[in-house]
Amino acid sequence: MRQSKLFTKTTKNLSKDEKSVNSRLLIKAGFFDKLMAGAYSYLPLGFLVFKKIENIIREEMNGVSAQEILLPSMNPRKLWETTNRWRYKEIFKLKNRKGQDFALGWTHEEVVTPLVKKHVHSYKDLPVAVYQIQNKFRDELRTKSGLLRGVEFMMKDLYSFHKDEKDLNKYYEKVKKAYFRIFKRCGIEKETFLTLASGGTFSKYSHEFQTLTFYGEDLIYVCPKCKIAINKEIIEKQKYRCPECNSKKLEIKKTVEVGNIFKLKDRFSQAFDFNFRDKDGKEKKVLMGCYGIGLGRLLGTVVEVCHDDKGIIWPKEISPFPIHLIALGETKKVKEKAEKIYKDLQKAKIEALYDDREDKSIGAKFTDSDLIGIPVRIVVSEKTLKNNSFEVKKRNEKKIKLMKLTSLEKYVKKYIK
RNA sequence: CGGGACAUGGUGCAAUGGUAGCACGAGGCCUUUGGGAGGCUUUAAUCCCAGUUCAAGUCUGGGUGUCCCGACCA
Numbered sequence: 001m002r003q004s005k006l007f008t009k010t011t012k013n014l015s016k017d018e019k020s021v022n023s024r025l026l027i028k029a030g031f032f033d034k035l036m037a038g039a040y041s042y043l044p045l046g047f048l049v050f051k052k053i054e055n056i057i058r059e060e061m062n063g064v065s066a067q068e069i070l071l072p073s074m075n076p077r078k079l080w081e082t083t084n085r086w087r088y089k090e091i092f093k094l095k096n097r098k099g100q101d102f103a104l105g106w107t108h109e110e111v112v113t114p115l116v117k118k119h120v121h122s123y124k125d126l127p128v129a130v131y132q133i134q135n136k137f138r139d140e141l142r143t144k145s146g147l148l149r150g151v152e153f154m155m156k157d158l159y160s161f162h163k164d165e166k167d168l169n170k171y172y173e174k175v176k177k178a179y180f181r182i183f184k185r186c187g188i189e190k191e192t193f194l195t196l197a198s199g200g201t202f203s204k205y206s207h208e209f210q211t212l213t214f215y216g217e218d219l220i221y222v223c224p225k226c227k228i229a230i231n232k233e234i235i236e237k238q239k240y241r242c243p244e245c246n247s248k249k250l251e252i253k254k255t256v257e258v259g260n261i262f263k264l265k266d267r268f269s270q271a272f273d274f275n276f277r278d279k280d281g282k283e284k285k286v287l288m289g290c291y292g293i294g295l296g297r298l299l300g301t302v303v304e305v306c307h308d309d310k311g312i313i314w315p316k317e318i319s320p321f322p323i324h325l326i327a328l329g330e331t332k333k334v335k336e337k338a339e340k341i342y343k344d345l346q347k348a349k350i351e352a353l354y355d356d357r358e359d360k361s362i363g364a365k366f367t368d369s370d371l372i373g374i375p376v377r378i379v380v381s382e383k384t385l386k387n388n389s390f391e392v393k394k395r396n397e398k399k400i401k402l403m404k405l406t407s408l409e410k411y412v413k414k415y416i417k
Numbered sequence: 418c419g420g421g422a423c424a425u426g427g428u429g430c431a432a433u434g435g436u437a438g439c440a441c442g443a444g445g446c447c448u449u450u451g452g453g454a455g456g457c458u459u460u461a462a463u464c465c466c467a468g469u470u471c472a473a474g475u476c477u478g479g480g481u482g483u484c485c486c487g488a489c490c491a
Contacts, residue, residue: 009443011442012428012441012453013427015429015483016428016484017423017483017485018484019485036483037484141418142488144484144485150491154491208491257491259491260490294490328450328451330450361451361452361453362451362452363450363452365451365453379451381450382451
């Protein structure tokens with residue numbers, strides 16, 4: 001992608017109302033635009049990052065044998081009355097011209113449970129796991145912290161269906177591991193804790209994935225000895241002690257919740273009367289689990305964790321581009337060489353962000369590059385070409401390396417791996 | 418849903434009830450090119466609706482919007 005053709009630009013001017021780190025950096029660098037409180041437009045750079053995250057999640061979900069589907073955002077009122085959730089205030093509600101009521105999908109148990117019921121009759125049909133990546137709508141009383149809490153956000157929601165508790169538990173553990181792989185690939189593994197939480201109305205316990213950030217909005221209690229984290233609700237019931245070792249020496253940390261997994265058990269199969277015929281010929285209730293990740297929130301959280309005073313520092317696997325190629329100076333020689341490198345990379349199926357802008361000063365190009373945060377910067381200039389070289393700098397390192405032009409493609413390919 | 422703050426060009430600020438001004442940005446032309454360059458020039462604003470007043474950006478009432486704290490959530 002030629003930066004000169006990128007229709008979005010970085011900006012120095014940011015509204016003082018934009019307070020969170022993630023929205024400040026993402027808007028300044030041109031990844032997102034705010035439409036209204038809690039709703040952001042994905043711009044080309046932001047959408048590229050989103051698609052990388054989406055793909056990681058898709059791969060990991062497919063890896064636990066979940067099948068991807070896509071459900072309507074508009075749901076008929078009746079389904080939500082079946083589960084006694086039509087009364088929920090955070091559901092956006094619509095009416096059509098005939099006066100019929102609809103809910104905008106806030107979560108999708110109401111749609112997915114009767115759907116799967118149509119196809120599952122016997123223990124032989126179980127287990128089933130389906131997921132979707134789709135917009136969710138929530139009438140939040142308080143949107144906040146940029147991408148971390150909006151009224152409309154992309155969510156991956158996975159629903160699993162099982163013949164007994166043992167199978168549900170087994171699958172739950174499998175998804176837990178897949179979640180850790182997702183957060184690892186998104187570069188926030190070290191900061192992300194599995195946290196014991198209350199399951200609310202669904203079950204006694206659920207698990208949250210909480211990511212430590214200085215700017216976080218939740219609090220968790222971590223036992224340094226057992227490496228167990230407990231959320232605020234549970235810790236009160238636990239009388240501020242570790243559930244494993246009973247220690248009172250718990251560390252309080254600020255976090256953002258990037259994922260949540262629940263054992264729904266028969267909460268929804270009861271409501272929809274979803275039974276199956278077991279091996280012994282008896283009719284039994286299907287047991288369910290549900291597992292969510294907010295993609296926009298995850299993206300925002302990565303920025304909260306991975307940045308410095310100059311801008312974003314994208315983890316390799318979700319960077320909008322693997323390489324930021326910068327042509328410094330307008331001499332013919334530099335231009336030609338940079339063009340050639342850009343085209344060679346394209347031929348090798350490596351899409352770099354190429355700063356070919358002719359009207360920007362050196363300082364402006366470097367400042368933009370740091371702000372945008374692509375992990376590797378390659379500079380070609382009069383100076384480097386004297387040595388038949390290019391310059392490499394990693395976004396999270398200070399040192400600058402000069403390398404021979406002939407080794408460029410090899411370097412890039414090795415780096416991308 | 419409880420509490421608080423704010424609202425003037427794109428952004429940040431100013432204007433005693435009396436001519437809406439400054440800086441930055443953005444656009445154009447010229448010069449410049451190893452860490453947000455310089456000159457000339459152009460551009461653009463009082464959130465909405467009432468009220469008070471000879472006169473409202475400023476005062477009063479109501480709305481709307483945005484942000485922050487709490488509660489709740491991906």
